[in-house]
Amino acid sequence: MSASVPRAAARVRALATLGLLALTAVWGSTFVLIKDVVGRMPVADFLAVRFAIAAAAMALLFARPLRRMSRLQVGRALLLGTVYGAGQLLQTWGLALISPSVSGFATGMYVVFTPLLATVLLRQRLAGVVWLATLMSLAGLALLSLRGFEVDLGVWLTLASALLYALHIVGLGHWSRADEAFGMSAVQTMAIALVCMLATAPHGPVLPPDRAAWIAVLYMALVAGAGAMLMQTWAQAHLSATRTAIVMTTEPVFAAAFAVAFGSDVLSWRMLAGGALVLAAMYLVELMPRRRGKADAALTAEAVHHEV
Template sequence: MSTLESGAGERTPDGGRAASDTSTGERVVGVRTLLPLFSLVAVTAVWGGTFVVVKDAVSQAPTMDFLAMRFLIATAALAALRPSRVTTLSRAGVKRGILLGMALGVAYIAQTFGLEHTSASLSGFITGMLVVFTPVIAGLVLRQRIGKVTWTAVAIAVAGLGLMTVHEFAVGPGELLTLVCAVFLALHIVGLGVWSPGHDAHALTVVQLAVAACICFAFGWWDGIDLPSDGGFWLALVGTAVIATAAAYVIQTWAQARLSLPQAAVVLTLEPVFACIFGVVFDHDELTTRIVIGGALVVGAMYLAELRSGSR
């Protein structure tokens, strides 16, 4: 059966498929998906934590300048760490990395400009709609049937995100740009799911981040790159570049070679949940009942997308 649900948990660590026609086989496959699953959860926790850091950093410098330098430092750090890995990437891998980087760069730029015309909470909700677009795009591009359990998990995740973030809804240029961001993030997730199993995660990530850096520089260079000399700003910039960008995208690329597209999409909706947690702990945001219930729904959606049946 060629469904998005049936593909979940079937990839082995080397990107192949594992047979699971016995209960023992199903348990082995389930264990093999735990490490990439929790690794991707850790990535969303890091991204959620950066909201507090980045909010302070971009108040001191133009957002596009910050993004351009963030991607540039991340690319340089990864390339310097394992320079030989990049040269081993095949021509097909380079082309795919370029396409993935373009999707990533456009998503960040659309979200950045969208934030100038909409609230952060509504931006978070619309960006989280990638959980809807991912199975739809996968179904159209890969011609795979979207299962009922997948749609159930998607609906629960969207309801949880909406409960957490949406206080009032309006459609304007900011919302439309953020919707573009969600579509391109979904394209990035689908592309990683299809292409990452056949390529080195480190090398593929370097190409992605380099392309994203070039795109951000193209948008920020026209009025010059203007960054402050403040030590706290550069600590935030380097920290987000090395940890939340370089390391995080290597882990995401590696994990998505071992998870299904619906699993990855639903797990990534945990980012606003962690953002709320860090906001409450470090930025003194109010912890409301809406946030608690909404976060529980998103976590429940992730659980449903991972397990899918009582035998797993």
């Protein structure tokens, strides 16, 4: 009986990892859509409409879980959503000033910031293999996205967004619980929508200009917005913040794969090498068998999610 408990926990962690991979694949598929839509409507307006639709859908679907949430969890979810929404705006404003490749690399710096914040804020002692995987992810990300680099205002804004994303990952991993994933996801999405709405002041959000833009916005709102937030919140109830960050660095791998598949990019050695490094980093923290229970605990820090 006792042996079945670790096996069940391992299965849940595997499902959580697969869920994170699925949501990063969805995010990777959205780059072409976003590029098209934001070329025809203001960025802040696009984000406001997208997350307002996502928030409305989640409020309708998860009204009962919302009513069951404690004030403490509502406050935590609002804080996390505000952090994430601010990160979205900073990233987008930074993207307007720098190239997409530099933006992708600077945003991906959350893979470095996450273990640092987990160490400082949560006093987590991370195994050496985690730091090795972090450096491998960073190197892979550089190969996938970086084409020259110059530090300017756009880079600083994007690095600030990466820091906020890392803070969101750490906070969500620390506070999320599987039985409250629906409610927490809905409240976070509402907070993100509010932050983005405020960014469109004083005129308010401009609506998508045509049917194609509406279809893209609805996909971004319901699948890449509400669905992704729900999956991330549930998955982080079972995974550590650092593992989550490393798994989520597969997003540029999926983005490159979709770009090649749809003919907007050509397969190159940088894609292959960068993707291999990111996947190898994920293998180190997720798929490699643990030889000792202590190492597993150091990597996952699962207990902290249930003691707070």
